[in-house]
Amino acid sequence: EGEPAVITTAMCHGCGTCVAECPADAITQMHFTDAQIFAQIRAALEEIPEEKILGFLCNWCSYAGSDLAGTSRFEYPPTSRAIRVMCSGRVDRDFVLEAFRQGAGMVLVAGCHLPYDCHYIRGNYKMKARMEALAGMLQKLGLSPERLRIEYVSAAEGVKFADLIKEMTEQMKTLGKEKIVAENKKLYPILDRMLSRKGI
Numbered sequence: 001e002g003e004p005a006v007i008t009t010a011m012c013h014g015c016g017t018c019v020a021e022c023p024a025d026a027i028t029q030m031h032f033t034d035a036q037i038f039a040q041i042r043a044a045l046e047e048i049p050e051e052k053i054l055g056f057l058c059n060w061c062s063y064a065g066s067d068l069a070g071t072s073r074f075e076y077p078p079t080s081r082a083i084r085v086m087c088s089g090r091v092d093r094d095f096v097l098e099a100f101r102q103g104a105g106m107v108l109v110a111g112c113h114l115p116y117d118c119h120y121i122r123g124n125y126k127m128k129a130r131m132e133a134l135a136g137m138l139q140k141l142g143l144s145p146e147r148l149r150i151e152y153v154s155a156a157e158g159v160k161f162a163d164l165i166k167e168m169t170e171q172m173k174t175l176g177k178e179k180i181v182a183e184n185k186k187l188y189p190i191l192d193r194m195l196s197r198k199g200i
């Protein structure tokens with residue numbers, strides 16, 4: 001009591017789920033700080049963001065799945081940009097909000113398959129609960145539901161990753177640039193307010 005919380009480093013498995021969950025942003029994860037990931041989001045969306053799919057992919061499954069798609073030379077449109085996190089549980093709500101504030105066309109959050117594949121046991125469940133709640137809120141604010149996608153891709157599913165990006169690119173085309181830009185414009189002041197506490 002009266003003392004700040006302390007992480008016992010030797011017991012930390014390094015998923016980063018607590019960092020994303022902490023409502024006071026009081027925890028940081030080495031090499032995956034909010035500032036580092038925000039910088040990656042902004043760099044990935046620097047040019048024509050409304051035509052990009054920004055993917056947050058967990059290291060052990062979905063990022064490896066995207067890598068397999070590449071090394072297997074499966075073709076898919078060059079619309080996606082990947083940001084690697086150790087576990088999908090690290091994907092903070094604020095990362096998704098920042099992506100849309102920067103004008104992203106679509107956001108993909110992908111992790112290991114439910115129920116047992118997460119290398120940190122339950123990070124994917126934490127991500128699912130957090131992202132489903134966020135998706136509901138964003139839809140109420142006017143975001144088209146297909147613009148935030150939650151998926152599960154294993155390290156062996158290069159084909160699934162390539163097909164997913166193809167499908168999302170088609171959905172993005174169907175929605176149309178004008179609609180995406182109009183939605184982003186409407187959302188901007190709300191997201192800006194929500195993110196103002198970050199100071200990043």
Ligand code: FES
Pocket residue numbers: 058059060061062086087088089110111112117118119120121123124
């Ligand atoms: Fe992939 Fe946790 S390590 S979702």
